Amino acid sequence: MKKECIEFRNVSFRYSEEGPWVLKNVSFRIPADEGVAIIGHNGSGKSTIAKLINGLLFADEGEVVVLGTPVTEETIWEVRKKVGMVFQNPDNQFVGTTVRDDVAFGLENRGVDRSQMITAIDNSLRAVGMIDYMLHEPHRLSGGQKQRVAIASVLAISPQIIILDEATAMLDPKGRKEIMHTVNEVKDQQGLSLLTITHDLNEITQADRVIVMSKGEVWLEATPREVFAREKELQEIGLDIPFVAKLANELGKVDVPISQQPLNHEELLEELWTYHSNK
Amino acid sequence: MSNSLIIGQYVPSDSFIHRLDPRTKITMIFLFVIFVFFANSAASYAWLTAFAVGIALATKIKIPFILRGLTPVWFLIIFTFILHLIVTKDGDILFQIFSFPVYSGGVIQGIAISFRFFLLILVTSLLTLTTTPIEITDAIESLLDPLKKIRFPVHELALMMSISLRFIPTLMQETEKISKAQASRGVDFKTGPVKDRIQAIVPLLVPLFVSAFKRAEDLAMAMEARGYQGGEGRTKLRELKIEKRDIFSFIIFGLVIIVLFLLRV
Ligand SMILES: Nc1ncnc2c1ncn2[C@@H]1O[C@H](COP(=O)(O)OP(=O)(O)OP(=O)(O)O)[C@@H](O)[C@H]1O
Ligand SMILES: [Mg+2]
Numbered sequence: 025m026k027k028e029c030i031e032f033r034n035v036s037f038r039y040s041e042e043g044p045w046v047l048k049n050v051s052f053r054i055p056a057d058e059g060v061a062i063i064g065h066n067g068s069g070k071s072t073i074a075k076l077i078n079g080l081l082f083a084d085e086g087e088v089v090v091l092g093t094p095v096t097e098e099t100i101w102e103v104r105k106k107v108g109m110v111f112q113n114p115d116n117q118f119v120g121t122t123v124r125d126d127v128a129f130g131l132e133n134r135g136v137d138r139s140q141m142i143t144a145i146d147n148s149l150r151a152v153g154m155i156d157y158m159l160h161e162p163h164r165l166s167g168g169q170k171q172r173v174a175i176a177s178v179l180a181i182s183p184q185i186i187i188l189d190e191a192t193a194m195l196d197p198k199g200r201k202e203i204m205h206t207v208n209e210v211k212d213q214q215g216l217s218l219l220t221i222t223h224d225l226n227e228i229t230q231a232d233r234v235i236v237m238s239k240g241e242v243w244l245e246a247t248p249r250e251v252f253a254r255e256k257e258l259q260e261i262g263l264d265i266p267f268v269a270k271l272a273n274e275l276g277k278v279d280v281p282i283s284q285q286p287l288n289h290e291e292l293l294e295e296l297w298t299y300h301s302n303k
Numbered sequence: 304m305s306n307s308l309i310i311g312q313y314v315p316s317d318s319f320i321h322r323l324d325p326r327t328k329i330t331m332i333f334l335f336v337i338f339v340f341f342a343n344s345a346a347s348y349a350w351l352t353a354f355a356v357g358i359a360l361a362t363k364i365k366i367p368f369i370l371r372g373l374t375p376v377w378f379l380i381i382f383t384f385i386l387h388l389i390v391t392k393d394g395d396i397l398f399q400i401f402s403f404p405v406y407s408g409g410v411i412q413g414i415a416i417s418f419r420f421f422l423l424i425l426v427t428s429l430l431t432l433t434t435t436p437i438e439i440t441d442a443i444e445s446l447l448d449p450l451k452k453i454r455f456p457v458h459e460l461a462l463m464m465s466i467s468l469r470f471i472p473t474l475m476q477e478t479e480k481i482s483k484a485q486a487s488r489g490v491d492f493k494t495g496p497v498k499d500r501i502q503a504i505v506p507l508l509v510p511l512f513v514s515a516f517k518r519a520e521d522l523a524m525a526m527e528a529r530g531y532q533g534g535e536g537r538t539k540l541r542e543l544k545i546e547k548r549d550i551f552s553f554i555i556f557g558l559v560i561i562v563l564f565l566l567r568v
Pocket of ligand 1: 039046064065066067068069070071072073112223
């Protein structure tokens with residue numbers, strides 16, 4: 025059996041005593057070296073889950089276990105050393121006065137040796153294509169560039185878990201593809217687990233598994249293909265599936281046999297081509 | 304505008320003075336400020352002026368540019384001079400302006416004090432012209448290090464300074480954005496009676512404060528998530544190093560001070 029990496033056991037959470045429950049009895053497991061996407065409508069509790077994982081918030085009920093350690097006041101520093109997290113707003117997580125200083129921040133906190141720090145900064149900035157902006161101040165960067173820097177900061181600390189909370193929302197499609205490719209490459213090389221939070225279903229195709237959240241509850245846990253097959257229900261909870269998946273579903277309705285739910289253009293093309301030559 | 308704020312008055316260059324360790328510069332300026340008060344003869348003033356001008360030249364920054372940077376304080380310097388003319392009542396009466404007698408002692412005193420003032424301002428502005436604010440922050444953190452023994456929050460102070468430096472331009476941009484947004488809703492910042500204009504500031508400040516607090520909250524969270532738990536056990540990327548040129552500068556400075564004391568009367 026694969027080692028558990030993140031585990032939520034019947035977690036409930038609310039921001040204030042009288043407030044509404046933001047998470048209701050949430051349970052899921054993410055094994056090590058797996059890529060999992062969490063999707064859900066605005067306010068469905070995705071960011072809250074991320075914050076519970078590295079101890080920025082604590083569960084009111086149930087337990088959050090990260091790499092075998094329950095997340096409590098005593099263990100947060102140990103947990104945070106292993107979890108790299110990128111938040112939604114790239115501006116408010118930029119601590120350093122320059123790109124280089126910002127990437128250094130996490131390394132400095134971990135007491136990393138200066139010479140190692142310089143190599144790590146170089147490598148991670150190169151990986152996100154920001155090496156030429158090393159000495160730029162944050163106000164001279166675009167939103168997308170700041171997001172790249174935030175991702176570089178996480179790559180630099182080589183964590184065991186990476187959480188991206190809508191961390192590519194400001195990137196153009198090409199940039200997003202490149203960055204997600206880089207992150208996935210690092211994930212495969214270093215065998216770490218990746219948790220991508222998004223409300224864009226286009227982004228979940230690279231995930232091994234998808235957790236669909238709705239109103240603070242786990243609504244579905246499935247593979248991307250299975251998720252795309254449930255177009256109607258997803259629409260009911262406010263999520264729209266990608267065009268390719270929609271087209272495949274429509275084709276299915278008019279008796280074009282689609283043997284497996286396609287994730288992208290190439291796969292759909294393959295399906296249609298096979299169908300055509302078998303006709 | 305926002306760009307000039309983050310770097311302060313800093314003028315990039317690779318001059319000898321620019322490359323000095325910021326701690327060297329701060330220490331020497333601190334000492335200079337003290338020693339200026341020891342000058343008491345024309346020769347000693349001339350000597351310090353020569354030294355200050357020498358440094359100004361060594362920065363490779365154009366002298367008119369440096370002097371233009373001093374414009375706001377010219378007024379203060381002249382004011383000091385006039386004050387001394389009027390207040391000091393030493394020596395012979397030279398002449399009278401509007402029935403105010405001007406004494407020779409007053410003139411001498413006025414010149415000396417305003418000149419001293421000028422030297423102080425010139426030298427300190429040379430610091431900010433040749434040193435980035437973040438270097439100054441690092442230097443302060445390093446120089447105040449001994450105060451940690453008496454629990455003075457040196458690291459926190461330096462962090463506070465660097466975060467302010469990081470967010471000043473961001474908040475400036477935001478102010479600009481909000482003021483445009485409010486102007487498009489008909490708020491008028493530029494005309495009308497002062498009372499109205501002050502009132503117009505309110506819809507500018509309120510959203511600015513709200514967003515600043517939101518930012519502070521997010522930033523604190525992001526810093527924690529990135530493993531920040533205070534100064535203990537942290538390493539640093541930006542490193543300060545005393546080089547040969549720093550020691551050389553201190554020796555020169557020492558000689559300058561010795562000569563200063565020889566020129567005193
Ligand atoms: N600091 C807070 N204090 C009180 N309530 C909060 C706070 N942060 C979030 N909430 C509430 O918790 C719920 C879940 O918020 P969360 O940020 O986890 O949503 P999300 O799924 O990340 O949404 P989005 O897609 O907009 O990022 C929302 O209803 C929100 O109003
Ligand atoms: Mg969110």
